[in-house]
Amino acid sequence: MRGLTLIVTRPAGLRAGLELAAAQAALGGAARLFCQSEAVSALAPLHDPRDGDYRAAGLPTLAELVEDALALGVAIIACQSGLALTGIEAAMLDPRIGFGGPVSILQTLGDDRLATL
Structure with missing residues (x-):
């Protein structure tokens, strides 16, 4: 099976x-999930304002x-430029990221399929 690389460009796309x-x-x-630019902000802290709605459902x-x-x-990958842009330090993220x-x-x-969200 071919791999899948997803590029997430905004915080709202992280869940999908x-x-x-x-x-x-x-x-x-x-x-692989690559969080580009301001999408990195959804990684720290790991909280979606809609979490309560999702949990209720x-x-x-x-x-x-x-x-x-x-x-x-x-593999979840945070963009280094996104970290700088959002003011998030690497130590604030899950160490597995x-x-x-x-x-x-x-x-x-490689031969991964590539999609952007």
């Missing part, structure tokens, strides 16, 4: 990106989605 990447991993494929919170995705082997930039993502794309 996590769900898609986790589904790919659950099906046995490699999955019996759905996972954003933190639970991240935990599930990481447990399935999804990696760091990189668009060039490194494209250099390691």
Whole structure:
């Protein structure tokens, strides 16, 4: 199965990106989620203002989605420029989250499918 690399460009896209990447991993494929620019802000703290609504509907919170995705082997990567832009320090993120930039993502794309959210 071809891998899947998702580029998330805004905080609101993180939830959908996590769900898609986790589904790919659950099906046995490699999955990466690259948080570009201000999308990095959704990674620290791991909280979505709509978490209460999701929980009330019996759905996972954003933190639970991240935990599930990481447990399935999804690589979550924070953009280094996004960290600088949002004022987030690497130490504020889950230690399992990696760091990189668009060039490194494209250099390691291989035959992954690429989508932007």
